[in-house]
Amino acid sequence: MKALFLYSSREGQTKKILHYIEEELSEFECEVVDLHSVDRVDFTQYDRVLIGASIRFGHFNKKLYQFIENNIEQLKQNKVAFFCVNLTARKEDQGKDTPEGSAYIKTFLTKSAWQPELIGVFAGALYYPRYKWFDRVMIRFIMTMTGGETDTSKEVEYTNWKKVSLFAKKFVNM
Structure with a gap:
């Protein structure tokens, strides 16, 4: 089984989280790619795709939205999950570490044509x-x-x- 991990990271915590997930997926051969270095990807070569993106000053990098726009049909047709990394998610007692409690995910879902079926929200560093x-x-x-x-x-x-x-x-x- 093959998995593609795409990341948009500013300080490296998103990539670190992906490598941690890679260690958890012993049955998968994982390829980790900087989302900023690709415009299009052939998702059919992978059994799963995971996209991780960080927040800086309240926003995702615009490259994330460009990638989604360029790959929207494949995102909708394949097994693709998404996670967000931000410092607000450190407030777990307030639910800021959930898709429902994350203002960043709410904004993402209104701005993005892609609506991932699996979404994670993790505190950064x-x-x-x-x-x-x-x-x-x-x-x-x-x-x-x-x-x-x-x-x-x-x-x-x-x-x-x-x-x-x-x-x-x-x-x-x-």
């Missing part, structure tokens, strides 16, 4: 020391407003790996 000055200042401001980590010398991973494992099982059983 804060990599303050790796950010450029402007990004560090803006993300710190957002984290101050939302009650998150504001120490810019820290790197904090919020990803709930048990939740990622459960999603991987659902992906296999699509």
Whole structure:
């Protein structure tokens, strides 16, 4: 069995999540591809396709929407799942880590012609020391407003790996 993993990641957490899922899928031969490097893909060569995309300053990268537009018929006709990575999803007690509770997924579903049957929402990571000055200042401001980590010398991973494992099982059983 073959799976294609496409990702749109800014700091690497989305790709890290895909590699974690790859480890969970021992029965699949997985190919991991940067979504920004392809316009079209032949989905018929794969038994499953998984697309992961991160949020930065409240938005997905426009390349995600361009890819969907270029591949919409295949997305609708094949076993394709989607997940979103964002810092708001760290608020699991508020349901921000669910498709129903994620403002980003709600916006995605209204903007996108593709309506995935399986959607995951995972908390990302804060990599303050790796950010450029402007990004560090803006993300710190957002984290101050939302009650998150504001120490810019820290790197904090919020990803709930048990939740990622459960999603991987659902992906296999699509």
